[in-house]
Amino acid sequence: xxxxxxxxxxxxxxxxxxxxxxxxxxxxxxxxxxxxxxxxxxxxxxxxxxxxxxxxxxxxxxxxxxxxxxxxxxxxxxxxxxxxxxxxxxxxxxxxxxxxxxxxxxxxxxxxxxxxxxxxxxxxxxxxxxxxxxxxxxxxxxxxxxxxxxxxxxxxxxxxxxxxxxxxxxxxxxxxxxxxxxxxxxxxxxxxxxxxxxxxxxxxxxxxxxxxxxxxxxxxxxxxxxxxxxxxxxxxxxxxxxxxxxxxxxxxxxxxxxxxxxxxxxxxx
Amino acid sequence: xxxxxxxxxxxxxxxxxxxxxxxxxxxxxxxxxxxxxxxxxxxxxxxxxxxxxxxxxxxxxxxxxxxxxxxxxxxxxxxxxxxxxxxxxxxxxxxxxxxxxxxxxxxxxxxxxxxxxxxxxxxxxxxxxxxxxxxxxxxxxxxxxxxxxxxxxxxxxxxxxxxxxxxxxxxxxxxxxxxxxxxxxxxxxxxxxxxxxxxxxxxxxxxxxxxxxxxxxxxxxxxxxxxxxxxxxxxxxxxxxxxxxxxxxxxxxxxxxxxxxxxxxxxxxxxxxxxxxxxxxxxxxxxxxxxxxxxxxxxxxxxxxxxxxxxxxxxxxxxxxxxxxxxxxxxxxxxxxxxxxxxxxxxxxxxxxxxxxxxxxxxxxxxxxxx
Numbered sequence: 001x002x003x004x005x006x007x008x009x010x011x012x013x014x015x016x017x018x019x020x021x022x023x024x025x026x027x028x029x030x031x032x033x034x035x036x037x038x039x040x041x042x043x044x045x046x047x048x049x050x051x052x053x054x055x056x057x058x059x060x061x062x063x064x065x066x067x068x069x070x071x072x073x074x075x076x077x078x079x080x081x082x083x084x085x086x087x088x089x090x091x092x093x094x095x096x097x098x099x100x101x102x103x104x105x106x107x108x109x110x111x112x113x114x115x116x117x118x119x120x121x122x123x124x125x126x127x128x129x130x131x132x133x134x135x136x137x138x139x140x141x142x143x144x145x146x147x148x149x150x151x152x153x154x155x156x157x158x159x160x161x162x163x164x165x166x167x168x169x170x171x172x173x174x175x176x177x178x179x180x181x182x183x184x185x186x187x188x189x190x191x192x193x194x195x196x197x198x199x200x201x202x203x204x205x206x207x208x209x210x211x212x213x214x215x216x217x218x219x220x221x222x223x224x225x226x227x228x229x230x231x232x233x234x235x236x237x238x239x240x241x242x243x244x245x246x247x248x249x250x251x252x253x254x255x256x257x258x259x260x261x262x263x264x265x266x267x268x269x
Numbered sequence: 270x271x272x273x274x275x276x277x278x279x280x281x282x283x284x285x286x287x288x289x290x291x292x293x294x295x296x297x298x299x300x301x302x303x304x305x306x307x308x309x310x311x312x313x314x315x316x317x318x319x320x321x322x323x324x325x326x327x328x329x330x331x332x333x334x335x336x337x338x339x340x341x342x343x344x345x346x347x348x349x350x351x352x353x354x355x356x357x358x359x360x361x362x363x364x365x366x367x368x369x370x371x372x373x374x375x376x377x378x379x380x381x382x383x384x385x386x387x388x389x390x391x392x393x394x395x396x397x398x399x400x401x402x403x404x405x406x407x408x409x410x411x412x413x414x415x416x417x418x419x420x421x422x423x424x425x426x427x428x429x430x431x432x433x434x435x436x437x438x439x440x441x442x443x444x445x446x447x448x449x450x451x452x453x454x455x456x457x458x459x460x461x462x463x464x465x466x467x468x469x470x471x472x473x474x475x476x477x478x479x480x481x482x483x484x485x486x487x488x489x490x491x492x493x494x495x496x497x498x499x500x501x502x503x504x505x506x507x508x509x510x511x512x513x514x515x516x517x518x519x520x521x522x523x524x525x526x527x528x529x530x531x532x533x534x535x536x537x538x539x540x541x542x543x544x545x546x547x548x549x550x551x552x553x554x555x556x557x558x559x560x561x562x563x564x565x566x567x568x569x570x571x572x573x574x575x576x577x578x579x580x581x582x583x584x585x586x587x588x589x590x591x592x593x594x595x596x597x598x599x600x601x602x603x604x605x606x607x608x609x610x611x612x613x614x615x616x617x618x619x620x621x622x623x624x625x626x627x628x629x630x631x632x633x634x635x636x637x638x639x640x
Binding site for chain 1: 288516518520521523524528530531532533534535577579581
């Protein structure tokens with residue numbers, strides 16, 4: 001969709017990945033994925049369970065190394081980045097994360113500053129500003145003095161977002177950030193991310209499950225199927241009933257709202 | 270203990286624990302520890318007056334040119350027996366508590382202590398071998414009396430046994446360049462079991478040495494000496510400094526391997542380095558005192574309840590608290606009529622019930638907090 005000639009912030013070229021399995025054939029997860037993310041893009045990643053969405057994020061964050069193909073971040077293969085330098089550019093909001101008990105939220109968010117730490121014991125004024133800004137941007141200022149066991153599911157997610165923002169990344173990878181959230185919290189989290197994307201030029205790649213939420217959230221949607229990119233483009237072009245039926249194996253119908261502003265995808269099964 | 274804060278209230282953001290609070294906690298702890306050490310040196314089964322104790326310490330430690338008004342035996346008791354013993358208690362207690370803090374974070378297991386992945390079993394086997402072998406095979410007795418770095422064969426074998434066992438356990442638990450916590454724990458358990466069986470066999474065959482092996486297993490500071498201190502002190506201090514310098518990475522490991530990695534930590538390398546440093550401290554402590562239990566398990570839990578889980582404060586605080594606790598426990602052990610008992614008995618007898626009380630209390634506290 002973008003015609004810019006600048007180097008993409010992140011890219012995967014013909015990337016293959018399989019998980020080794022003891023005593024069995026390796027499990028192929030990605031079978032030649034091509035994807036480019038330009039700086040400042042907001043992209044939703046969709047696909048059936050097991051289609052390789054989380055693996056793709058883990059390759060971009062350097063947690064996994066591609067079996068074949070090239071994974072680049074900021075013009076450099078991910079494997080060649082020093083860990084700290086990569087962590088200064090890419091932040092991950094994982095599907096599941098333990099929040100250790102006994103730390104206040106502000107202290108947890110300050111852990112997000114670890115890749116930028118310059119003092120052995122203390123924190124710099126820059127660190128403190130970044131933590132404050134991350135708490136504000138994630139709407140978590142009122143949670144700063146709470147402990148993990150005092151957080152609801154939605155509040156927890158805001159804290160995780162704040163931790164990732166404190167990292168001040170160029171690329172933010174979110175693995176199902178709306179999991180366990182009710183509808184209101186899903187919408188407000190995604191709106192907040194959109195605002196951050198707009199205000200700070202943050203590049204966001206988010207794995208989402210809800211087709212309609214994804215369509216409302218992201219100007220670009222990538223659909224993964226069987227370890228390949230099945231479709232990539234504007235939501236209306238990608239999230240068609242036909243494509244979704246093929247990927248998820250569920251009959252779908254597109255319905256246009258009365259105002260005509262938005263089309264919704266409904267399951268018929 | 271924790272007060273609720275009104276939502277959205279404007280207030281300065283508190284990031285880490287405040288520096289002032291940390292300094293108060295550590296400074297207060299250090300002063301208390303010093304007082305405890307001086308008191309422990311002054312108290313014992315033989316009567317040495319407070320004035321004589323102070324004068325001897327001032328003369329020998331600070332080099333004050335005081336006229337010698339005290340009996341020579343008093344000087345021997347204070348300077349050659351009590352002071353090295355109290356300092357050893359301090360060092361061993363601090364080292365075990367610090368290592369326990371690291372292992373509990375590293376293994377993310379509240380039951381972890383410094384011995385959990387094989388240090389104790391390995392050191393015990395080394396020590397038992399050193400004690401029993403010359404009796405079983407008299408030919409070995411020739412080397413038994415010799416010493417290296419001022420340490421006896423038993424102490425050196427204990428040190429090497431602890432360190433070596435952990436290296437073996439780590440290597441066995443490693444697969445495809447990764448060490449999983451649960452595999453490490455189970456491997457440590459299995460290897461420990463084999464070594465414990467061998468210690469039992471040695472005890473069974475050792476006859477006369479049975480009492481000596483048993484005493485070593487219970488842990489005792491009765492053999493404390495200046496040369497042993499000179500061996501253990503640099504090892505313990507070095508591992509403390511290097512562990513403290515890694516406080517941030519230890520905190521990050523609490524978030525889980527994946528998140529620690531995405532925050533820039535080389536998780537596998539960090540696990541190895543932390544295991545080695547904590548094991549070095551543990552092995553040095555065990556070599557000079559035997560396997561003293563409960564200090565390394567209880568102190569970290571106690572401190573987490575009191576001052577929170579941030580390792581920047583937790584590591585130095587566990588060093589101080591472990592030191593103080595073992596000095597106190599050893600004082601109790603020394604004062605038992607009839608020549609005293611092994612300090613390991615005291616820490617287990619008092620430590621275990623205290624730990625139970627703590628568990629109940631913290632569970633209740635958690636319910637209160639989340640209600």
